[in-house]
Amino acid sequence: MESAKAEILKFLEEKTGAKSKFYFNDFTKLFPDEKGRDVKKVLTALVKEEKVEYWSSGSTTMYGLTGAGKQGGAEHED
16 A cells, blocks of 8 residues: 555656646556555545545546645635
8 A cells, every 4th residue: 555655646746747636547547457446545545644635626536736736725725
């Protein structure tokens, strides 16, 4: 699980300049031999650790590094 977390964080850090949010399927491509449920468990663990956050449009859920992206600062304003 720890190596999978590191792989996801590395992917996000490398791609954040071009894009800040990614679809679940983008992460399943990193682990083609794993079931989607297992990839979801790793993403959920990273969300609980507050290293990754999810964003939902209502119909789609995307994942990105916590605080990254255009909405990163605005989401935490009071």
